[in-house]
């Protein structure tokens with residue numbers, strides 16, 4: 086009987102009955118090793134909230150009209166879009182491009198991305214780093230339209246010689262600053278110009294020379310500082326950063342102004358004998374670059390990125406005073422000081438307006454009490470628009486109660502309003518963490 090009972094128990098539970106609590110821990114160990122148990126946070130790390138909701142999205146907004154015209158061109162001529170990503174890393178550039186949405190997608194549309202399976206012919210990523218290429222292959226290796234190859238873009242012909250021409254020659258997130266020597270940047274543009282058959286768009290993504298993050302390094306004699314010693318310390322929080330100080334990675338990266346980029350493009354155009362025409366320059370991450378929080382290169386920098394990350398973090402309430410920006414001017418840089426001081430005034434006015442709206446909104450009456458003063462007509466249009474938008478958002482959602490309307494609706498919308506303001510005020514001069522140039526090469530004279 087005892088034997089029969091034992092067998093019945095085994096029938097029901099099999100080997101599980103034999104497992105000790107320690108044995109069962111292997112399930113958790115496995116889960117942790119898979120990476121899927123990682124405590125991801127939008128407050129820190131490479132893919133923090135500013136990266137996802139500001140930098141990726143803003144780049145997409147600026148690239149959208151150019152990609153749209155390229156796709157129209159492909160459709161008109163009955164061929165599929167071909168993209169070359171130079172310094173593709175783990176394929177972040179592909180994800181950036183694949184996430185560009187159609188401008189006119191309304192609330193009902195579910196197919197919103199511009200690069201559809203039907204239009205994509207080939208995305209080819211080239212990088213020197215085998216580990217990053219492996220990472221890209223692990224994610225996208227099954228897709229026959231995506232290929233990842235080892236290549237050095239400072240020897241451009243090696244990357245493009247074997248391939249048919251591309252429609253888009255692309256770099257992202259500071260990759261063009263890996264040209265420490267301008268000659269290699271000029272040569273790359275020349276080689277692209279000779280490789281392309283008829284028409285293409287080129288995106289050059291540099292580090293901005295005049296970012297407030299590295300104000301200590303600013304110099305009026307540009308020859309004094311061409312490449313900066315860029316320390317990759319920002320991926321850690323403050324405590325870990327200091328613990329790892331001696332083992333942090335350093336990169337030598339070219340800092341670029343609009344003036345210098347223009348000179349490189351002009352020289353490449355002259356040498357190639359083909360017009361390489363700038364279509365757009367934009368400053369990405371002005372006052373919210375990663376080194377604002379580290380203060381590695383500006384003793385006056387404030388942790389603005391941390392404050393904006395908090396605005397976009399679910400269920401977290403932000404102290405809005407942490408968003409107040411105090412620009413400390415650098416003597417001898419009037420043009421740049423004027424720009425930053427104007428930005429500071431507009432930014433802080435919007436932050437104070439948001440704080441005021443939250444203070445005077447009466448949740449029971451669903452009205453502002455006392456009533457709001459009108460926004461001065463003298464304010465810049467982008468600021469006026471965002472102040473009005475925030476008024477509508479607080480009035481429309483401030484009484485909702487459930488779902489934490491301040492943390493989960495109003496604060497992220499304040500983030501988007503600040504993003505809109507900064508994008509409207511940027512001048513594409515190199516005042517952001519990134520300076521992005523969109524260029525076109527047209528051999529038959531037709532422009533996009």
Ligand SMILES: C[S@@+](CC[C@H](N)C(=O)[O-])C[C@H]1O[C@@H](n2cnc3c(N)ncnc32)[C@H](O)[C@@H]1O
Nearest residue numbers: 172173174177212213214237238239257258263
């Ligand atoms: C700032 S990371 C950007 C990576 C990726 N494009 C992104 O947006 O996240 C720069 C990339 O350029 C690659 N790189 C640097 N110098 C290179 C070279 N001479 N040839 C090819 N790739 C290079 C690095 O390995 C790295 O993946």
